[in-house]
Amino acid sequence: MPTSLSHAASVKIGRRGMLGWLGAGTAMTLATACGAKPSAAANSAFPLRHTDAEWRKLLTAKQYYILREEGTERPFSSALLNEHRNGTFACAADGNPVFSSHDKFDSGTGWPSFTRHLAGAQITGGSTLFNGGHEVHCSRCGGHLGHVFDDGPAPTGKRFCIDGDALVFRPA
Numbered sequence: 001m002p003t004s005l006s007h008a009a010s011v012k013i014g015r016r017g018m019l020g021w022l023g024a025g026t027a028m029t030l031a032t033a034c035g036a037k038p039s040a041a042a043n044s045a046f047p048l049r050h051t052d053a054e055w056r057k058l059l060t061a062k063q064y065y066i067l068r069e070e071g072t073e074r075p076f077s078s079a080l081l082n083e084h085r086n087g088t089f090a091c092a093a094d095g096n097p098v099f100s101s102h103d104k105f106d107s108g109t110g111w112p113s114f115t116r117h118l119a120g121a122q123i124t125g126g127s128t129l130f131n132g133g134h135e136v137h138c139s140r141c142g143g144h145l146g147h148v149f150d151d152g153p154a155p156t157g158k159r160f161c162i163d164g165d166a167l168v169f170r171p172a
């Protein structure tokens with residue numbers, strides 16, 4: 001295995017399944033596959049604000065780790081991977097609609113994936129990943145949702161690689 005895992009490698013591992021992932025699994029590959037590099041700052045300009053202490057009370061530990069610390073959940077760990085009903089995926093912090101089931105697809109990476117975002121999500125700033133992924137945040141609370149890459153399927157060519165712990169699903 002290469003020491004740094006490219007996106008292409010992460011997809012291959014995803015298709016090989018969890019055993020392949022575990023065989024390769026180090027904290028570093030986990031962090032680089034979907035992106036967990038903290039970016040300073042992202043949360044100062046969003047309309048819904050809480051202090052850090054308030055966020056810790058409002059969110060579960062897993063939600064806090066993703067949304068406020070820009071963490072990345074373990075691949076294949078989210079129940080939302082297999083959520084195939086029609087509905088809306090909302091920010092777990094404030095219920096802001098961020099993705100639609102109509103844009104969800106199986107990327108094989110182990111993270112819930114979408115070809116586009118709803119108005120409640122936004123792509124922020126520059127790339128924070130060596131492989132070109134840009135951060136995706138909730139436009140209301142600034143919560144970190146995941147990253148977006150330019151290797152997705154038609155019609156957009158985008159792959160939003162999102163942490164299920166940052167989302168709640170509302171069936172239509």
Ligand SMILES: [Zn+2]
Pocket residue numbers: 091092093094095096138139140141142143
């Ligand atoms: Zn939010």
